[in-house]
Amino acid sequence: MRKSRLALAGGIAAALAVGGTGFLIGRGTSPRNVEPVVAGPVAAAPAAAREPVVPPTPGNAVLARADIMTLAAQMADAVASGRAMPSAVADAAGQRFELRLPFGCRGPAEAESDAAMRWRYDETDKALRVHVAPVVWTRADILDAAGQATAGEAVEGFWIARPWTASEACPATRDNPAPDGTEAVTLPGQTLAIAQFFDGDGARLGQRNGKPYETVVRLQPDALQAERGFQLRIAGRIADIPGQGPVSCRQPAGAEQRPICVVGVTMDEVAIDNPRTGKTLATWNVTTAGAADR
Structure with missing residues (x-):
């Protein structure tokens, strides 16, 4: 027993000696005066520039x-x-x-046609002839048959066909719709128009008095490209209808009728475009002489 205790004590002493020696050796060989590495601030990548978003306003x-x-x-x-x-x-x-109004979607008109908006191609003369006549109303016609009409007052404009679609192109199908007329009919009929009102005491600049917008363009048959018809392009500003505001609607046939509405405008420019080629055939500055500028 005495020998075992001595042996155990000797083993513990030897382990302490070896551990102390290792600690001193490691301390002596470790690097001295080494400055700690401190990571600097990481520069953030500049944010990509964004275009300002401008909401549509009047x-x-x-x-x-x-x-x-x-x-x-x-x-x-x-x-x-x-x-x-x-x-x-x-x-x-x-x-x-x-506003763009498609017309001539079913092809060229007959030579004797009296449609308000039409076109035809003369192969003999190699000429495209386009005819667009504005609709002429009286105030009582377009607003209210019971309303008071001003003496000498005239109204000119255009019906917006198929007012249930926002498409400005010809319809995909070429059926036989009701012919384009110059008077609103009810159940069914035209229900939306834009119109410019010419006061009897005001300026008549831009009034056509029913005179059509007409143009003749010389071109070869292969350059016609009228598969999509043509477009009447009208530019201007929304205007107050005298005594009504910008838009006036009525139901002459009663509450079950879809209202017939007219939007008051002042037309500045009228043009005829070919949507197939993107070319403008003729342009009229309505606020000046009204002559076509090509």
């Missing part, structure tokens, strides 16, 4: 067909429900617009 927006349809729909709903003119409709006066 000052910078150009209304298109869909916007005009929306104004008419809001006013029609107000009239049908007996409410006052919505503020969005009232605030539309003065806003710029550009």
